[in-house]
Amino acid sequence: MEPGAEQRLEEVALRPLTHTSRGWYLWLGLLLLLTGGGFWAYSTQLQRGLAATGMRDTVVWGLYISNFVFFSGVSMAGTFVSAILRITGAEWRRPLTRVAELTTVSALLMTALMPAVDMGRPDRLLNLLKYGRLESPLIWDILVIPTYLTASAIYLYLFLIPDAAVLRDRLKGKASWLRQRLYSMVAVGWHGRPEQRRRLEIGGGVMMLLVIPIGVATHSVVSWIFGMTYRAGWNSTIFAPYFAVGALYSGMAMLITIMIVFRRVYHLEEYFTEKHFRYLSYMLVAFGVIYLYFSIAEYLTVSYKLEGGEKLLLTELFFGRYSYLVWPGFLLGQILPLLVALRWARALPILFTLTILVNAGMWIKRYIIVVPTLANPLMPYEWGVYTPTWVELAITAASFGGFALIITLFAKLFPIISVWEMTEGAEIAAAKEEPGSAAARPATLAAQSGGHGND
Amino acid sequence: MDRQENYRKWQVSRRRLLKLAGVAGVAAVAAPLLPTLLTKIGGASAESDGTGKKASRRQWAMVIDLRKCEGCVTKDQAPQCIEGCNKEHFVPQGQEWIRVFEMEGAGGHSYFLPRPCMQCENPPCVKVCPVGATYRTQEGIVLVNHERCIGCRMCMAACPYGVRVFNWDQPENPPGATFASYSPEFPIPHRRGTVEKCMLCAHRVKDGKIPACAEACPMYAIYLGDLTEDVATNGKEVVKLSRFLADTNAFRLKEELGTRPRVWYIPGHGQESGHTVDAEHQPIKTARSWQEMEATDKKASAEDHGGH
Numbered sequence: 001m002e003p004g005a006e007q008r009l010e011e012v013a014l015r016p017l018t019h020t021s022r023g024w025y026l027w028l029g030l031l032l033l034l035t036g037g038g039f040w041a042y043s044t045q046l047q048r049g050l051a052a053t054g055m056r057d058t059v060v061w062g063l064y065i066s067n068f069v070f071f072s073g074v075s076m077a078g079t080f081v082s083a084i085l086r087i088t089g090a091e092w093r094r095p096l097t098r099v100a101e102l103t104t105v106s107a108l109l110m111t112a113l114m115p116a117v118d119m120g121r122p123d124r125l126l127n128l129l130k131y132g133r134l135e136s137p138l139i140w141d142i143l144v145i146p147t148y149l150t151a152s153a154i155y156l157y158l159f160l161i162p163d164a165a166v167l168r169d170r171l172k173g174k175a176s177w178l179r180q181r182l183y184s185m186v187a188v189g190w191h192g193r194p195e196q197r198r199r200l201e202i203g204g205g206v207m208m209l210l211v212i213p214i215g216v217a218t219h220s221v222v223s224w225i226f227g228m229t230y231r232a233g234w235n236s237t238i239f240a241p242y243f244a245v246g247a248l249y250s251g252m253a254m255l256i257t258i259m260i261v262f263r264r265v266y267h268l269e270e271y272f273t274e275k276h277f278r279y280l281s282y283m284l285v286a287f288g289v290i291y292l293y294f295s296i297a298e299y300l301t302v303s304y305k306l307e308g309g310e311k312l313l314l315t316e317l318f319f320g321r322y323s324y325l326v327w328p329g330f331l332l333g334q335i336l337p338l339l340v341a342l343r344w345a346r347a348l349p350i351l352f353t354l355t356i357l358v359n360a361g362m363w364i365k366r367y368i369i370v371v372p373t374l375a376n377p378l379m380p381y382e383w384g385v386y387t388p389t390w391v392e393l394a395i396t397a398a399s400f401g402g403f404a405l406i407i408t409l410f411a412k413l414f415p416i417i418s419v420w421e422m423t424e425g426a427e428i429a430a431a432k433e434e435p436g437s438a439a440a441r442p443a444t445l446a447a448q449s450g451g452h453g454n455d
Numbered sequence: 456m457d458r459q460e461n462y463r464k465w466q467v468s469r470r471r472l473l474k475l476a477g478v479a480g481v482a483a484v485a486a487p488l489l490p491t492l493l494t495k496i497g498g499a500s501a502e503s504d505g506t507g508k509k510a511s512r513r514q515w516a517m518v519i520d521l522r523k524c525e526g527c528v529t530k531d532q533a534p535q536c537i538e539g540c541n542k543e544h545f546v547p548q549g550q551e552w553i554r555v556f557e558m559e560g561a562g563g564h565s566y567f568l569p570r571p572c573m574q575c576e577n578p579p580c581v582k583v584c585p586v587g588a589t590y591r592t593q594e595g596i597v598l599v600n601h602e603r604c605i606g607c608r609m610c611m612a613a614c615p616y617g618v619r620v621f622n623w624d625q626p627e628n629p630p631g632a633t634f635a636s637y638s639p640e641f642p643i644p645h646r647r648g649t650v651e652k653c654m655l656c657a658h659r660v661k662d663g664k665i666p667a668c669a670e671a672c673p674m675y676a677i678y679l680g681d682l683t684e685d686v687a688t689n690g691k692e693v694v695k696l697s698r699f700l701a702d703t704n705a706f707r708l709k710e711e712l713g714t715r716p717r718v719w720y721i722p723g724h725g726q727e728s729g730h731t732v733d734a735e736h737q738p739i740k741t742a743r744s745w746q747e748m749e750a751t752d753k754k755a756s757a758e759d760h761g762g763h
Contacts, residue, residue: 049647050606051624057550060608060621120606120621120648124586127605131586138585138609228583230615230712378617379570380556 009271009422013415014170016266020412023265031405038398041391042117050120052391058384059374061118063392067399068114069243069366071107072145072222074359074403076244077251078104079152080215081283083208092279094425095271098418099262100255101156106406107254108149110399115141117395137228140221148211148218155207157186158200162420165190182413219244226369232302232309233373242294246362249287253337253358256280258407260352262416271417277351281340284358288338295334313376316383322372325364333361514595514682515655515717516696517666518705519569520689522723523676525730526555526567528737530673536569537742539671543656545745547626547645552653553668555739564732566724567739569677571668572597572618572653573708573716580610580619589650595682595717596655598639606648615712619652627746655679665690674728682717 045052055062078100085093115138116122132139164186171180190196223243226234236242256277263272302310317326337354339345345354375384388396527534534555546552553571560566578597581589588604591597611619625647632644640657656666660679664670669677670690680687680696687696699705705719724730743751 049624050621053623056623057611057620058617060611115607118607120608120650121604124603124605127586127588127603131588131603133585133587136583136585136609138583138607142585225609226612229613230579231612374612378615379554380558381554381617 006423006426009417010166010170010419012267012270013417013419014167017167017412017415018171018175024408024412028405028408031401031408034401035398035405037394038401041394041398045117045391045395046122052389054386054388054392056384056386058377058381059371059386061370061374062386063367063388063396064114064118066363066367066370067396068111068118069222069370070250070363071111071114071399071403072218073243073247073250073362073366074254075104075107075111075148075152075251076215076219076247077255078102078107079155079211080248081252081255081280083155083211086204086208091425091429092275094421095268095417096255096259096276096280097159097421098156098414099259099416101152101159102407102410102416103251103255103258104152105149105156106403106410107251108145108152109406110403112145112149113402114399137221137224141225144214144218144221148214151207151211151214155204155211158204158207159418159421160414161187161190161200162192163415163418165192166419167414179413216244219247226373231373231378232307232313232376233369236298238294238298242291242298245287245291245294246365249284249291250359250362252280252284252287253355253362256284257352257355257359260348260355262411263348266411266416268417271422274346277346277348281346281351284355285338285341288334288358292334292338295330309376309378313372316376317368317372321383322368325368329361329364329368332357333359333364337361512594512683513660515574515660516595516680516682516687517571517574517655517669517718518678518680518687518696518699518721519718520676520678520703520721520723520727521566521568521725522721522727523674523725524555524567524569524672524723525674525725525728526557526739527673528567528739529725529728529730529734531740532673533740533742534569535671535673536668536677538748539667540653541742541745542671542748543659543667545627545629545632545643545645547622547651548744548746550620550651551742552620552651557739560724562732564724565736567730568720569668570616570618570708571666571718572655573616573714573718574655576715576717577713579613579615579712579714583609583613585609592657596657596660597652598654598657599642599650599652600639601642601646601649601651602637604649606650608650610650615709615714619650621650622647629745674725676728 053062053064082093082097082100086097116125119125128139128142132142134140164183168180168183168187171183173180175183220240220243223239227236227239229235259272259276259280262268299314303314306314316322337358340351340354345351371386375386377383536553537551537555540546540551540553544552553569555567555569557565558568574591574595574597576591576595578589578591581591581597584590585607586603586605588600589597589610590600606621608621611621622645626645628644635643637643638658640654640661642651642654645651656664656668659666665679665688666677669679672689675689675691678687678689678694678699682696685696687694687699700719700721703721705721707716707719710716724732
């Protein structure tokens with residue numbers, strides 16, 4: 001880092017914490033409106049019961065469970081990417097770990113909320129603790145999702161401590177009393193002493209090793225809610241890895257989307273560089289290709305055999321009443337985004353569009369995993385129909401709003417870039433360069449792009 | 456030399472002791488889980504009653520003779536089994552705990568298939584219930600405890616026969632239901648946000664009565680059986696169950712799934728009730744709800760009184 005870079009980093013990273021634009025309030029208002037609408041809709045559902053939804057006896061799950069699977073997917077990449085990059089010591093990770101971890105925590109909160117909203121008897125929520133049976137796949141979820149949430153939250157928090165200490169020191173006397181209290185509480189007396197650094201390293205090291213298996217377990221267990229039944233479309237042995245890879249794909253796209261937004265709104269051009277988006281795009285393509293492979297493995301085997309129920313389902317999916325969802329979801333969400341392997345498709349507006357498409361496609365994919373399989377008749381009765389009501393749509397909108405709201409508020413209180421990790425990275429780079437001096441400067445600047453004839 | 460040997464032994468034994476302690480620790484944690492695991496694996500061993508000796512309990516089963524069932528189309532009625540069930544259980548509007556399907560048989564002719572709960576010996580619904588609200592009794596009936604059900608509908612997703620239904624809305628209850636003493640064997644009052652299903656009339660069979668659907672069937676097509684005593688009856692005749700099933704090539708639904716249903720079907724298309732393959736196609740009629748039936752009953756009795 002050249003002289004002054006460190007100071008500029010702090011300025012850029014901390015500026016949004018002290019300066020609030022009018023646009024931010026508008027955005028906050030919108031998100032509050034969305035989440036508020038969700039609460040209103042849920043209160044209606046509490047009064048009228050699940051009759052307020054479009055779910056009925058054949059299609060017993062709908063948008064809520066689709067959202068549940070979707071958000072659990074989004075939650076995957078953040079922690080996973082951050083942990084993998086930390087473990088492998090990838091230097092370029094430094095500016096993006098915090099966004100990644102935050103995405104995970106926020107998405108997991110929405111994941112946890114959705115099954116609760118879906119319950120027919122929310123008043124009996126505690127029965128899950130009183131009578132929980134380990135044989136039920138739902139209990140596996142109830143065990144693993146809070147575990148993942150806790151682990152991700154601790155993981156996010158540990159690497160936040162040094163930054164909170166920076167805030168505590170920098171904003172002394174400048175921010176409100178409440179904020180100062182918050183920062184000094186979060187910083188838990190951090191002064192960057194060697195002993196403290198050592199402990200953070202150990203704690204962080206343990207957590208980064210833990211979150212990976214817990215993350216994989218989460219997605220496996222979510223898939224097994226479906227995979228443990230006999231239904232056509234769910235009765236699959238590859239569901240766990242299929243969901244885990246889908247989650248990586250979806251979460252990676254979400255991470256890129258969010259980074260592009262922050263880059264623009266918080267002026268982080270210097271830190272979220274072409275190189276970051278290139279590397280993340282490569283990872284996205286890798287996950288996308290693996291996901292495609294799983295999709296082919298899943299659908300080819302069943303469409304070859306055409307077992308009774310499977311045939312009914314596949315016909316409706318690809319040529320029947322769901323084809324208007326399946327084909328766009330597949331072509332726009334799974335095939336088209338692979339373009340990000342090419343340089344021109346990584347121009348930020350295009351990249352942004354493509355990553356949004358990935359998640360639109362993944363949401364559709366979740367929906368067509370949940371609904372058509374349930375609608376598929378088990379006995380010779382009619383296909384189930386499902387039309388979500390305004391209550392379900394409002395709660396779905398609120399879940400997306402809530403997801404964005406948590407990220408927005410967090411980014412108002414804490415720097416979205418891990419300042420201390422960047423500084424540390426610069427120190428390491430400087431130490432390495434000391435003997436040779438004037439060699440090319442490391443990761444931080446966009447200038448570094450030539451020579452990668454990848455496309 | 457000896458001393459050293461002894462010392463070594465002691466050392467080893469200490470290590471063993473530690474190991475043993477470790478194993479014991481793990482066992483202590485795992486022990487409470489073991490019986491559940493074993494019964495899961497053993498499957499049928501869940502039928503012992505916990506007193507140690509094998510109890511000679513009833514093992515309820517059902518046989519549906521499709522040679523006799525013609526979906527009540529020749530009688531120009533809605534399936535009487537459904538109506539009988541609706542009346543007996545005050546089945547909430549829009550639900551059918553036993554359903555009658557018109558199936559496509561060989562050669563393109565149709566036959567009728569009443570489908571109660573299969574009372575599986577290896578019930579997928581019971582496995583997935585997160586709170587143990589649905590369970591299988593020692594007499595082989597799958598029941599729901601509506602006071603515990605959380606309404607997650609996982610059991611509905613798991614049932615391969617589409618048996619279970621849900622109270623999406625507040626179901627209408629018969630007068631006085633609020634004061635009825637609830638039991639899973641006779642689930643009144645019905646509650647919103649809980650799962651309902653056919654429960655083989657657990658409250659009737661324990662009093663020696665056949666299920667309401669069997670009693671209501673004008674063709675005597677439905678038999679209640681007991682695997683322990685190897686008998687079955689439709690209320691008119693008594694048969695030796697195993698012999699009956701063997702003689703008639705009885706089958707079970709989706710047997711390949713391994714759910715081991717306790718409901719057997721005798722292949723047929725209603726021929727014994729006069730429904731021929733060549734008969735003009737008549738659709739199954741919609742059954743009345745218990746409210747409708749009560750209303751018509753009242754009207755009929757009022758007219759009776761008027762006539763006298």
